[in-house]
Amino acid sequence: MHCAQTVVETCTKHGDLLDMFCVDCEENICITCVQQNHRSHDWNRKNKILDRLKSELADQCHLVRQKEIPSLQTEIQKIKRLKSDNEKEFAEEIEKISSHTEAAVMSLHKLSKDLVRHCELLKSLNEENLEEKKKEIETIVFQFECSLKGFEEEIKTSNLSELLQIKKKMISIPHPKNLNKEETTLQHINFTAGEIKENLLRSILGKVDQTSRSVTVSKLLDAKIGIKRFKYISPISQTHAWCREFRSSENVLIDITKGSKEMTCSFGEYQSAPIPEDIITLKNGDNIYTWHAGHCVMKISPSKLKDAETVDIKVTKLVDISPLFPVGICAPSDNRFLVSAIDTPAIKRDSFTKDQPQKSVVILLTEKGKIKKKFQYQNDNKTPLFIYPYRIAENTNGDICVIDLSGTNNGHLVVLSSSGRLKFQYRGTGPNKADFDPRGICCDSAGHILLGDCNNRRVHLLNEKGSFLTYLIKTDEELWSMSLFSTTLWIGGENGFVYVYHYQLNDP
Known part of the structure; x- marks a missing residue:
């Protein structure tokens, strides 16, 4: 069995043991190096530097675990609450948009019904005028029919002298007045469509901004x-x-x-x-x-x-x-x-x-x-x-x-x-x-x-x-x-x- 020998490092400049360590320069040094170049630096024996760094790192880990991590976890909880608030605010705004759009559509339906009612009124006026004229003409026709029927019966049994008298009566029958063409012309109904503009519709529906409400x-x-x-x-x-x-x-x-x-x-x-x-x-x-x-x-x-x-x-x-x-x-x-x-x-x-x-x-x-x-x-x-x-x-x-x-x-x-x-x-x-x-x-x-x-x-x-x-x-x-x-x-x-x-x- 062979025992491994520990290699002892020495300073190439001074020949002393490199049993010191400079934290500022991050290098192994000897006691002579300390006296010549590292007096004002952070230096000490390697084992002491090692123990100190272990302690500092342990303290830092403890600090992170005790302070930083809880603080970050608090921020995570805050973000979760903000996400929930964001979802709630989004839902509220969507509801507002839907309600406003529905109200706008209902208003359009009401206006549409008003236009239809106006058309129906004009149609009714046309029908009344035409019906009145129709009845007027039918009365005249009835009067003609009655007069003609009487004359036709008289003609069958009348002599020459009587026929001449009937002829004079027919000529003297008052002729109905000529009908006015305008009175029997249909009053047309004409719908003029409004212009559909996107910017006008946007102004009606509103807009969504990322802005401060406060x-x-x-x-x-x-x-x-x-x-x-x-x-x-x-x-x-x-x-x-x-x-x-x-x-x-x-x-x-x-x-x-x-x-x-x-x-x-x-x-x-x-x-x-x-x-x-x-x-x-x-x-x-x-x-x-x-x-x-x-x-x-x-x-x-x-x-x-x-x-x-x-x-x-x-x-x-x-x-x-x-x-x-x-x-x-x-x-x-x-x-x-x-x-x-x-x-x-x-x-x-x-x-x-x-x-x-x-x-x-x-x-x-x-x-x-x-x-x-x-x-x-x-x-x-x-x-x-x-x-x-x-x-x-x-x-x-x-x-x-x-x-x-x-x-x-x-x-x-x-x-x-x-x-x-x-x-x-x-x-x-x-x-x-x-x-x-x-x-x-x-x-x-x-x-x-x-x-x-x-x-x-x-x-x-x-x-x-x-x-x-x-x-x-x-x-x-x-x-x-x-x-x-x-x-x-x-x-x-x-x-x-x-x-x-x-x-x-x-x-x-």
């Missing part, structure tokens, strides 16, 4: 407030909103009851003053905005914006996030803010690729400007979440909804959970999907996400899962900014146009 909009205002496209539009009430045009130093307050500017606040010269990139108004009246060129988030007290037509305002610095440049901002509540930021200045449309940011983040701030959390990478902690996070909102689920620009004329939606986990992305829909260019975003109290598609000039309505529901609004203008305040939807367009809609959430 949202309706109606236009309140369509007014030209400025001359350029709007950088942002930020409502402070259902009737008033701040807005600023691109490359303007003026913050304009719009009053939709008047359809015009109510107040103008000047921020000074374009390059040097703390001009807003994006602005929000809190419930307490404070205005918070991102000063892109100054690397800061700024604050304006509401008392600075009253009792004047033009106000030179003073602002205070809430937080400096240098070296990052802040872009979009939203306020899930009065005590915290979400700010998107990049590591390069605002990108020009003609040099997006050359000046593309290398670092793009979303930052969670406290009301005092303290940074609580940053969201930068996807679930693998390596892949960036964003290229250029332009505008930001939070829905009722606590999800962070970010417009990410991926080119000069296109972008997509990135949605994160409150912990920063990537939930889904939306890249548009329909034949013009490649031109999807979201610029405005807001969320309603039902969890819907609204996206203003600049290139395609329409508002996309999504549910909280990211599924497309409908094009809520279609316009002739590019949509550059959007915001929702209670039941008022504000949209800033091209060439200084502002659109305001009443936004109604209906009961399901």
